[in-house]
Each structure stands twice: as structure tokens, then as C-alpha cells.
Amino acid sequence: MRDEAFTVLSQLVRDRSGLVLARDKEYLLESRLTPVARKHNYMTVEELAQALRRPAAPDVERDVVEAMTTNESFFFRDASAFKVLRETIFPALIAARSAKRELRIWSAACSSGQEPYSIAMMLDENRARLAGWRVEILATDLSTEMIARCRAGVYSHFEVQRGLPAQLLAKHFAKSGDGWVISPELRKAVDFRPFNLLHEPAGFGAFDVILCRNVLIYFDVDDKAKILNRMARMLAKDGALLLGGAETVLGVTDKLVHQSGLIGVFMPTPPPAPRLATAS
Amino acid sequence: MTKTCLIVDDSRTMRSFARIALAKLGFATEEAADGSLALEACRRSMPEVILLDWNMPNMNGIEFVKELRQTPGGGRPIVLFCTTENDVARIVEAIDSGADEYIMKPFDTDILASKLSLNGLI
Ligand SMILES: C[S@@+](CC[C@H](N)C(=O)[O-])C[C@H]1O[C@@H](n2cnc3c(N)ncnc32)[C@H](O)[C@@H]1O
Numbered sequence: 001m002r003d004e005a006f007t008v009l010s011q012l013v014r015d016r017s018g019l020v021l022a023r024d025k026e027y028l029l030e031s032r033l034t035p036v037a038r039k040h041n042y043m044t045v046e047e048l049a050q051a052l053r054r055p056a057a058p059d060v061e062r063d064v065v066e067a068m069t070t071n072e073s074f075f076f077r078d079a080s081a082f083k084v085l086r087e088t089i090f091p092a093l094i095a096a097r098s099a100k101r102e103l104r105i106w107s108a109a110c111s112s113g114q115e116p117y118s119i120a121m122m123l124d125e126n127r128a129r130l131a132g133w134r135v136e137i138l139a140t141d142l143s144t145e146m147i148a149r150c151r152a153g154v155y156s157h158f159e160v161q162r163g164l165p166a167q168l169l170a171k172h173f174a175k176s177g178d179g180w181v182i183s184p185e186l187r188k189a190v191d192f193r194p195f196n197l198l199h200e201p202a203g204f205g206a207f208d209v210i211l212c213r214n215v216l217i218y219f220d221v222d223d224k225a226k227i228l229n230r231m232a233r234m235l236a237k238d239g240a241l242l243l244g245g246a247e248t249v250l251g252v253t254d255k256l257v258h259q260s261g262l263i264g265v266f267m268p269t270p271p272p273a274p275r276l277a278t279a280s
Numbered sequence: 281m282t283k284t285c286l287i288v289d290d291s292r293t294m295r296s297f298a299r300i301a302l303a304k305l306g307f308a309t310e311e312a313a314d315g316s317l318a319l320e321a322c323r324r325s326m327p328e329v330i331l332l333d334w335n336m337p338n339m340n341g342i343e344f345v346k347e348l349r350q351t352p353g354g355g356r357p358i359v360l361f362c363t364t365e366n367d368v369a370r371i372v373e374a375i376d377s378g379a380d381e382y383i384m385k386p387f388d389t390d391i392l393a394s395k396l397s398l399n400g401l402i
Contacts (some may be wrong), residue, residue: 018330074395079397157366162392165398166382 001026005049006241009064016065017142018099018198018227019217030065037062048082064122066143068181073111075163076118077213078245084262086122089240093208094129096238101133106207107229109147109215110139110199113190114163117182117210118247120189121168138204140195150192197227203232212246221252228253234267241266283401284308287361288318288344289333294385298362301389305402310343315339319347319382326353329401332379334363334370343378349378359398362387 007205009029010021021029030045037048040060085113097103102124116139123135141147160169160180162203173180195201197215210231216224231241231256241256243249243264249256256266285307287298299309310327314320316339318330330348334341341361348354361374364384371382381395396402 074394107365157386158388158391161387162383163398166371167375169382170375171367174368175366 001030001046001049005046007051008049009076012061013065013068014045016198017069017196018216018223019069019246020218020220021068024216028182029068033064034256036060036063036067042075062144068107069143071111071143071146073114073214074159075114075168077115077163078264079163080263081213081242081265082122084265085119085242086125087210088262089209089265090122090126093238094126097133097208102135102205103130104136104205105138106204106211106234107137107139108210108212109191110141110150111143111146112155112159113139113146113153113192114155114159114215115211116150116190116192117153118163119188119209120186121172123189124172124186128259135189137190138207139192142196144237145178147192147194151187151189151192154179164204170256187229195257201230206209206235206236207237208237209242210235210239211242213247214241217244217247229255232256235268237270239267239268282306282308283328285329285331286310286312286318286327287323287331288302288312288315288336288341288359289331290314290336291333294357300323301392302331304310304389305393305396315344315347322348322354322357327357330357330359331362331383332359334365335399336363336376342373345374345378351354353360358401359378360395361401 006023006026006029012019013019033045033048037045040048041052042048093103107118107119110116116137120137123130139150154176156179160173169180172183172186212231216227229251232253235241244265244266247264249258249266255269257269259265259267285302286361287295287309289298290313295311302309305381307329310321310360312321332341332344345359355364359379360381360383361379362385364385366384380399381389383395393402
């Protein structure tokens with residue numbers, strides 16, 4: 001692929017999603033964009049790139065960006081993260097919110113929906129304690145195609161067997177053709193909306209828990225910092241941000257602090273204690 | 281220490297597929313072609329894990345797991361059903377009979393690994 005074509009395509013993907021593609025990812029561009037080129041009647045990826053030098057139809061641009069993002073996900077991904085949620089974070093929040101009786105959770109790059117549905121299943125275990133509460137789970141992703149999949153709540157034979165205990169499959173899913181569909185109650189429990197993390201979230205409100213896992217890994221430091229600082233502001237003082245197991249805020253932002261002993265868990269940095277006047 | 285998985289299935293092909301997948305995941309394996317042979321194997325030496333087919337001659341998977349859970353030491357092994365039966369009612373029946381997990385065929389090594397790790401085995 002010529003440098004020029006690579007630049008046009010990687011720039012578009014970067015601008016729209018934040019995903020930074022290094023030059024050695026050229027094969028990935030080539031293999032994932034060939035079907036997109038065909039779909040829009042271009043002979044080659046180079047031709048597609050050529051067309052994108054001028055403002056192109058928005059659906060071509062969208063298809064290019066969505067083809068380059070990775071959507072892999074599974075239920076209860078990273079057992080340790082969900083263990084911390086179940087055993088530490090949710091019990092503390094449920095105790096702390098017993099007067100307000102409100103809990104707000106945001107799954108910020110939800111892909112095909114396994115992450116927010118796992119949260120919904122976990123909160124369902126606390127159904128009795130949460131009776132009468134306002135529990136909101138907001139789930140967003142850049143990809144409109146993924147959001148449509150999430151809303152449908154249909155998973156393949158293989159997807160329902162990765163990370164999901166059989167008891168929960170039996171409890172919350174029904175067979176649907178070759179696959180399985182999640183219960184209407186759980187579908188109602190999650191509010192799915194398209195949203196780009198590079199944009200300013202308007203009207204989202206504050207959250208007790210934000211999950212932003214396995215998405216910022218390929219973003220550059222500036223975008224990462226902007227997004228994490230925003231999330232720090234959107235979190236309740238005693239709220240928690242969960243990143244992927246190998247992700248950190250170190251060297252990116254000082255608005256969040258790692259919770260020692262809890263892998264991937266961060267809390268807003270407390271404001272500095274008021275300095276005592278010192279006698280001079 | 282290496283954990284042992286007893287593979288209980290009347291299909292030789294299935295047993296060999298499971299044997300290879302389990303070996304990749306670091307397990308030692310033993311095999312039995314039906315429930316009653318599996319019970320004998322368990323009475324000789326209790327494995328850590330049992331991968332259990334449903335429909336088999338002599339003694340099926342459900343009969344086996346009920347029997348196993350009554351056997352001294354038989355409460356210990358983690359029992360994973362592994363079957364083409366894929367109704368919600370069947371899953372519930374298997375769990376109620378004493379199984380810990382349920383794999384629907386066809387499966388791959390990722391699924392097997394996921395189910396084993398859900399039960400703290402890897
Ligand atoms: C690998 S998935 C992670 C799914 C889930 N959080 C998990 O850990 O299993 C990454 C998701 O991030 C989404 N994504 C990529 N760039 C994004 C952006 N700028 N805004 C919102 N979502 C984005 C992709 O569409 C994809 O679904």
C-alpha cells in the first residue's frame with residue numbers, strides 16, 4: 001500500500017475513533033478494508049483510500065472506521081474484575097447509597113453487550129436488596145452495528161459458552177434459532193446508545209461505576225488523558241473506574257488513583273486536604 | 281500438581297478430541313466409555329474433574345452423577361456435563377442432579393478453558 005493511502009485511511013480511523021494504527025498494521029488495514037471496498041464498489045483498498053481524500057459518503061467512512069475496531073468481548077471477561085465488583089465495589093456502593101437508593105453504571109465501550117449484560121446479571125443477584133432502587137445501566141459504543149446487536153441480545157452457541165456460567169445461561173436466556181436470546185427483563189435493564197468516546201458526553205450525569213475496558217489501549221496519550229479526566233469528573237467521589245487488566249493511568253492522568261490490591265480499579269483522586277495556616 | 285480429568289463418553293472420537301484439548305490445558309486424562317465404567321474408575325481413584333456425556337449405554341450421565349455424589353469422596357470432583365442436549369430444561373436437570381457446569385457440543389478449547397476456569401481449575 002502506498003504511504004499516501006495508508007495515511008488517508010489511518011488518519012480517518014484516528015480522527016473518528018481515536019485508534020492509532022502503526023505502519024506495521026498495514027496488513028490489518030488491507031485485510032479488513034478489502035470487504036468494505038468491495039461493498040462500496042471500489043476495486044481495491046487503494047481506490048477506496050483515493051475516494052476518501054475528498055469528503056465521502058458518511059456510510060463509507062463509518063464502515064471503514066467500524067471495520068478497523070476490534071469488537072471481541074465475552075461474558076464476565078476478566079474473572080478478577082467481576083470478583084472485585086461482586087465482593088467489594090457493589091457491596092460498598094449499595095451500603096453507601098442506602099438513603100439515596102440509586103445506582104448508575106456506565107459501560108463505555110460495550111461492543112456486543114456482554115459487559116453490561118454481565119453487570120445486569122450480577123445486579124440481579126441483589127434483586128431483593130435493590131427492590132425499589134433506581135438502577136441504571138448505560139451502555140455505549142462507537143459502532144451503531146454493535147449497538148443494534150446489543151439491543152437484539154442474541155448470542156451464538158459459542159458466545160454463550162465463554163465466561164457465562166451454565167446456571168446463568170439457564171436463568172436468563174432462551175433458545176432462539178441456532179443461538180440464544182437474553183431475557184426481556186435484562187434487555188430492559190440496559191440502555192444502549194451509540195456514543196463516541198472522543199466526544200464530550202452531554203447529559204450523561206454522574207456515575208457510581210464506569211467500565212472502560214480494552215478500548216483505550218490503542219489510543220494515544222492525549223486522547224487517553226482527555227477521556228480519563230472526563231470520566232474522573234463524571235464519577236462519584238466514592239465511585240470506581242474499571243480498566244482492562246493490563247491498563248493503567250500511570251503517566252496519563254493524576255485525576256485517578258489505582259486502588260492498591262485491586263487490579264484495574266481506579267478512583268477519583270481526592271482533593272488536597274486544606275492546608276493548615278502555619279505560624280510564621 | 282497435575283490434575284486428572286476423567287473423560288466419560290461412549291464416542292471414541294469425542295474422547296480423543298477431549299483428551300487432546302485437556303492435554304493442551306495441562307491435565308492428565310483417563311477415559312471411560314459409559315457411566316458404570318466411570319463409577320468403577322472413580323472408586324479406584326477419584327479424579328479432580330469429570331467431563332461427562334449425557335446419553336450413553338448402561339448408565340447415562342445423569343444416573344452417573346447422582347450415583348457419584350452418593351459415593352464416599354464423590355462430592356469432590358468438579359463435574360462438567362458435555363453433551364449435544366441443549367435445552368434449558370436439560371441444563372437445569374443436570375445441575376440439579378449434582379453437576380457443576382454444562383458444555384454444549386460442539387465445543388472448542390476456548391470454551392473448555394472458560395468452563396474450567398469458572399470452576400477455579402485453571
Ligand atoms: C475490544 S471491545 C471491548 C469490549 C468490552 N469493553 C470488553 O472489554 O470486553 C472494544 C470496543 O471499543 C469500541 N470503540 C473503539 N473506539 C471507540 C470510540 N472512540 N468510542 C466508543 N467506542 C469505541 C469498539 O467499537 C469496540 O466495540
